[in-house]
Amino acid sequence: MKEFVCLAVFIILAALFAIAMVAAGFICQYKKNTPVKNSIYECGIKPVNDARIRFDIRYFNYAVMFLIFDIETIFLYPFAVFVNELGLFAIIEAFIFVALLLFGLYYAINRKLLRWGE
Secondary structure (H helix, E strand, O other), X not given: OHHHXXXXXXXXXXXXXXXXXXXXXXXXXXXXXXXXXXXXXXXXXXXXOOOOOOOOHHHHHHHHHHHHHHHHHHHHHHHHHOHHHHOHHHHHHHHXXXXXXXXXXXXXXXXXXXXXXX
């Protein structure tokens, strides 16, 4: 029971701290609107056009593929560290995981998601 009380106190304090930080941001913010404050920042260069530009969907495809293989690396790192202690079943599971990801890469290549031209 004591553990639950400690956990509840920790959750309440964390929530109060988060609310206090958001409130402090609102209280301490600079509220005066000026043309300089509302202008686009481009490293000291005077803005030429609107900052909102349309991005090609191909950037999104590359980003998703990067995230998939980045997460794969994160998931396989603990396996690589403890491979001697895990046994044959864990090795088979790791190969199935990599095979699924390679199937996803094959699918992306087959659907021509990674081709930039055309």
